[in-house]
Amino acid sequence: MKLKGVQQTNWIGVGIFVLIVLIFPFVVTQSFLLNHATFTGIYVIVSLGLGLLMGYAGQISLGQAAFYGVGAYATAIMTTTYGLSPWIGLIFSIAIAALLAYIMGYTMARLSGYYLAMATLAFGIIVHSVLVEWRSVTLGASGFYGIPSINIFGYTITQGIPYYYFVWAFAIIGIIICLNIVHSRVGRALRSIHDSEIASSAMGVETGKYKTQIFVLSAIFAGVAGWLFAHMSYSISPSSFTLDASIIFLAMVVLGGSSSVWGAVLGTVLITMIQVTVHTLGEQFTFITSEFEHVVYGLILVLVIIFMPRGLFPTISSWLNNKMSQRSSETQEKKAS
Amino acid sequence: MLEVKNVTKTFGGVVANKDVSFSFEEGQIVGLIGPNGAGKSTMFNMISAIFPPSEGEIIFRKQRIDKMPTNAMAPLGISRTFQNLQVFKNMTVVENVMVGRHIRTKTGTLRAALKLPGTKKEEVSAYDKAMEYIQFVGLQDLYDHLAGNLALGKLRLLELARALATEPKLLLLDEIAAGLNHKETKEMSNLIEKIRNNGTTVFVVEHDMDLVMSICDKIIVLDQGEKIAEGTPREIQSNQRVITAYLGAEVEKNAQ
Structure with a gap:
């Protein structure tokens, strides 16, 4: 049922997106591009959670890569050191990321402003240090080798097309979960906190509770992404979970726009495309090194913040809406005259 | 219904409310008036638990509310509007009012995420x-x-609708008529009377004297943080301390 005047999920849009994801491997057959598309799916899961946290709970996390790393290492330890099934690893990836976020979020629910940003920044640095230094468990800077593949109904999900679909199945479930939350009582409560926290709590909204819940949810998303990353990569090391990675996740959300679920998806796709382009150009021109990527990210962040602070997706969609309503009013006027 | 007992509020060295006590019963429209800086908004913010009093107690339906968090008020039956308009401006009118239904609905994050039946x-x-x-x-x-x-x-009406959507027993209106033209003010006072007749007690802070005198059953007057009078509109209009507070001491001198 359509409730006019209330933000609701556009299921046609979701359907089109699913279709694009489904046919992508048939159109793009180069294996390195498919590999990047699979990674994009993993990053989308992280940025979805981060987007919800930033755009709806109004909090910034500068340590999302740490939850991502916790998810990856939890499953690596469970499956490689203890020889358990990756599915049990998934439970640990989710539980440990969620628990850490809950402890942090619970203590900070009463605080507002940039406390969570600072705390997550510190958390990211601590997690990275632990991964490097706690050698008996994490195997130090060289990391884990021989992380097993995932089996589902006796079928091994190998790299390439199977893993691509596997990752994007999770990403699409993630998108649907986010859309469901955003377009619900909880989503409205979160949006109201964003506009006026005082009025929101006067209406009885438990602002701290929802902020904590969304923070935990964002950590769970990052944990699941870490799990997918670990079982795709065969090997993991602390270098994938640095502050740099957290900032790239942040760039994805800021570029796409955090006030929309699709913004996080768009931002992630664009940043990955930039990565691929820089790499490809780097093969042809020696002066373009991987450092060049960071210059591009920095430039993008500055330009987006100056020229479209809401991010790409909300800016484009409101521009399109204006165009459409202009056109419809023009045709109405024509009919009238 | 509401009982304010010896409430004092200080901000640093500034005394906003000093030893204020009053109470009123259900089913009335009660007015809180006073010159600028009398401490009316401070009193409202304490009754809606935006911040606690420095001293004293606030009791709503036999329950002490002065140490409760802000979000505990709406479930108890206290709702409010804001003088400086705190609408959710990136949301539609109906979405704003639906936030008012928050405490009357219960879908949590998990149920919402999975869109459970x-x-x-x-x-x-x-x-x-x-x-x-x-x-x-x-x-x-x-x-x-x-x-x-x-x-x-329209924003004032929206705030009113949002506050009503929580189904309050006590509705606090903080200068709901400020900035409204004559016609809008008249409509607003009709609405407030309708709300009272539907069984909700209404407590208003108001500068518009015509509005206050025409709809209030009872009026409490604050001046410089202290209560100086309490009574029916007729009693207040003829109260010498109130006239002095509003018109200044010079008028009193001239009159003598």
């Missing part, structure tokens, strides 16, 4: 209920407009 039904009923309140205040033509695009008079 029943969530849709609750959403539709919250929507329908919100539309009733929008109709009540007369905003039905604007229900799908973004709140940020509304004119001031």
Whole structure:
């Protein structure tokens, strides 16, 4: 049922997106591009959670890569050191990321402003240090080798097309979960906190509770992404979970726009495309090194913040809406005259 | 219904309210008036638990509320509007009022995420209920407009609808008529009387004397943080301390 005047999920849009994801491997057959598309799916899961946290709970996390790393290492330890099934690893990836976020979020629910940003920044640095230094468990800077593949109904999900679909199945479930939350009582409560926290709590909204819940949810998303990353990569090391990675996740959300679920998806796709382009150009021109990527990210962040602070997706969609309503009013006027 | 007992509020060295006590019963429209800086808004903020009093007690329906968090007020039955307009401006009119239905609905994050059975039904009923309140205040033509695009008079009505959507027992209106023209003020006072007649007690802070004198059953007067009078509109209008407070000591001197 359509409730006019209330933000609701556009299921046609979701359907089109699913279709694009489904046919992508048939159109793009180069294996390195498919590999990047699979990674994009993993990053989308992280940025979805981060987007919800930033755009709806109004909090910034500068340590999302740490939850991502916790998810990856939890499953690596469970499956490689203890020889358990990756599915049990998934439970640990989710539980440990969620628990850490809950402890942090619970203590900070009463605080507002940039406390969570600072705390997550510190958390990211601590997690990275632990991964490097706690050698008996994490195997130090060289990391884990021989992380097993995932089996589902006796079928091994190998790299390439199977893993691509596997990752994007999770990403699409993630998108649907986010859309469901955003377009619900909880989503409205979160949006109201964003506009006026005082009025929101006067209406009885438990602002701290929802902020904590969304923070935990964002950590769970990052944990699941870490799990997918670990079982795709065969090997993991602390270098994938640095502050740099957290900032790239942040760039994805800021570029796409955090006030929309699709913004996080768009931002992630664009940043990955930039990565691929820089790499490809780097093969042809020696002066373009991987450092060049960071210059591009920095430039993008500055330009987006100056020229479209809401991010790409909300800016484009409101521009399109204006165009459409202009056109419809023009045709109405024509009919009238 | 509401009892304010020896409430004092200081901000640093500034005394906003000093040893104020009053109480009123259900089913009335009660006015809180006083010159600028009398401490009216401070009193309202304490009754709606935006901040606690420095000393004293606030009791609502036999329950002490002065140490409770802000979000505990709406479930108890206290709702309010804001003088400086705290609408959710990036949300539509109906979405704003649906936030008012927050405490009357219960879909949590997990249920919402998985769209479990029943969530849709609750959403539709919250929507329908919100539309009733929008109709009540007369905003039905604007229900799908973004709140940020509304004119001031409409925003005041929207705040009223949102506060009513929580189904309060006590409704606090903080200068609800400020900035309204004569016609809008008249409509607003009609609405407030209607709300009282529907069984909700209304407590208003107001500068518009015509409005206060015409609709209030009881008036409490603050001046420089202290209560100086309490009574019916007729009693207040003839109270010498109130006249002095409003018109200044010189008038009193001239009169003598």
